[in-house]
Amino acid sequence: MKRDYCIPELSVLRLCLADVLRCSGQLDDYDDVIYYGELS
Amino acid sequence: MKRILSAVLMVLLAFSATGLLAYADESVPAGSVASITTSEGQKSYYPSLADALKVLQPAAMYDGAILDILQDVTCAFWWDGTVNQSSSNVIQSANVIINGNGYTVTVGTDCGNSSKNFLVFPNGVQINDLTLVLLSGGGPRFNGGDCTLNQVNITVKDVTGVKGGVLTDGTTGNPSKAFVTFYVGNGSSSAIQINGGRFAQENSGERVVDGKAGIADIDIIDASFIGGSEFRMYSALSGSNLYVKNCYFDKSFITGGTTNFVGAVTLESSIVLASTAVGSGIIVNSGIWFNTRNKTVSIYGENGLGCFAPELISMQDGASVRLHPETSGIRFTSDISEKMRELAGSVSGMTVEYGTLVVRKDQLGDVEFTVDSMTAAGIKFVECKAEAGMDENGSAYRAAIIGIPQTDYGNDICARSYVRLTVGSKTVYLYSDYSEESNCRNIREVAGAALQAHESGEITYSEAELAILRGYAAAE
Structure with missing residues (x-):
């Protein structure tokens, strides 16, 4: 699985976006996820 | 053509016989590397860092002046190589402020292991937001007065014999082969504060900190000390206190001359990676002490304590x-x-x-x-x-x-x-x-x-x- 997914910094934001995620097709499953409601 | 000639004339006028650019208004002459603002608010511009530093050499005239660095600087010497650190006579103006403005000064391309390459402040200084890269020779040395470093980074590259660093009242002795040095020789009262910053010694054979401290209070907050062979204060007179908070030491902490250190050493919320256990005279109120030799760790302070660890x-x-x-x-x-x-x-x-x-x-x-x-x-x-x-x-x-x-x-x-x-x-x-x-x-x-x-x-x-x-x- 390709995990070197970060692209160079764009303006002030470092965007580790999903273009290469399509290579594996599943990389966005590999986040630890919390629900926004847990913060309120 | 007239405009061109006018511009050339302006530049020629700007450089005085001493080679300084001097303007009293807010316009910044092209090529300016540094400026000095006197305590009366008069500002002048200089084409090199050395030129600006030399202006601060005489005592009294420029007390309280502000030196602003206006671009990245690379120079062979801090000075012209003729000033020996032991004479402690470089920046005699008291309590000057040096603003790095986020720029990097790279020093020592041509001086080797030269004790003449120190930048000496005998009468107090504050340095803000500056990165120093020392290729050889030494860094700033603080021989007296109060010294404050705010967000100052110092990196010593992989060379041998680098000397200099942070010290105060250094009128006796000669701390060697270190770049951050706490030193009080004759018992004058001084204070050193280091707020933030990263001090890295890429030559592992040299000490990160080497010092002799007398009557000085040294506070280090939010700083990282990387590499080197040890962090050391020694041969102290009584009365010094070293207070460390939210800091990270990746190598050793107060070894070698520990038995000669008389003052109190207190650590709060700090992380130490050392080849020894906590030495005598060191109080770890809170934090983590990794004994890298024995592969053990000790946690101090309240449960759930937080330590600032950007290096980790x-x-x-x-x-x-x-x-x-x-x-x-x-x-x-x-x-x-x-x-x-x-x-x-x-x-x-x-x-x-x-x-x-x-x-x-x-x-x-x-x-x-x-x-x-x-x-x-x-x-x-x-x-x-x-x-x-x-x-x-x-x-x-x-x-x-x-x-x-x-x-x-x-x-x-x-x-x-x-x-x-x-x-x-x-x-x-x-x-x-x-x-x-x-x-x-x-x-x-x-x-x-x-x-x-x-x-x-x-x-x-x-x-x-x-x-x-x-x-x-x-x-x-």
Whole structure:
């Protein structure tokens, strides 16, 4: 699985976006996820 | 042509017979490397850092002056190589302020192991926001008066014989082969404060800190000391106190001359990687002491203590978009340093957990972004433990916040990386650096930036992904 997914910094934001995620097709499953409601 | 001649004439007039650019107004002459503003507010510009420093040499005339560095500087010598540090006569003007303004000064391309390359401040100085790279020779030396370093980084490259550093009242002795030195020779009262900064010795054969301290109070807050052979204060007169808070020492801490150090050494919320156990005379009120020789660790202070550890754990600036079709959201990514992974794998009896603290910015307010502070303030936050989000190398992990209601697309979410260490019944948190600018984002702005990247051709998204991004960016 390709995990070197970060692209160079764009303006002030470092965007580790999903273009290469399509290579594996599943990389966005590999986040630890919390629900926004847990913060309120 | 007249304009050209006029411009040339202006430049020629600007350089006086001494080679200085001197202007009294706010215009900045081309090629200016530094400026000096007197305590009366008169400003002059100089074509080299050495020229500006020489102006500060005489006593009294420029007391309280401000030297601003206006660009990155590379110079063979601080000075002209004729001033020996032992004469302590370089910058005689008292209490000058040097503003690095974020620039880097690289010194010592042509002086080798020369004690003539120190920059000596015998009468107090404050240096702000400056990075020094020492290729050879020595760094700034503070021989008297009060010295304050705010966000000053010093890196000594891989050369032998580098001398110099931070010291005060250094009228006797000659600390050698170190670049940060605490030194008080004759018992004059002085104070040294180091706020922030990173002090790195890339030549492992030399000391990080070498010092003789007499009557001086030394406070070091939020600083990192990397590499070198040891951090040392020795041959002290009574009365010195070294107070260390939120600092990181990656090598050794107060070894060698410990038996000669008379003053008190107190550590708060700091991390020490040393080849020895805590030495006598050192009080660790709180923090972590890794004995790298015995591969053991000791945790001090209250349970749940937090330590600032940007050398061990860090969070990437900004955020990204999780483009999962059913569970999209905003993502923060953390990096685990090689040193942290080395410690985790080598220190016995220590449980290591990585994770991400997540909180809404409007709820965090001015409260410190730590577990204990937020808990005490009753703030709702989440410790998102790294599990599925850990990469296969164990060097990075990701946490995503999903299910954000449309009404909150513009609300910032803040994140901070942590390492949770447990030894026996003791737990301590190591935290990454944190700032709102770097670590707070809302899904609308990040999605908007992603769409801009798509429109500029930097990234290509599928229609399905674009629909997700537009859903966040366009919604009000």
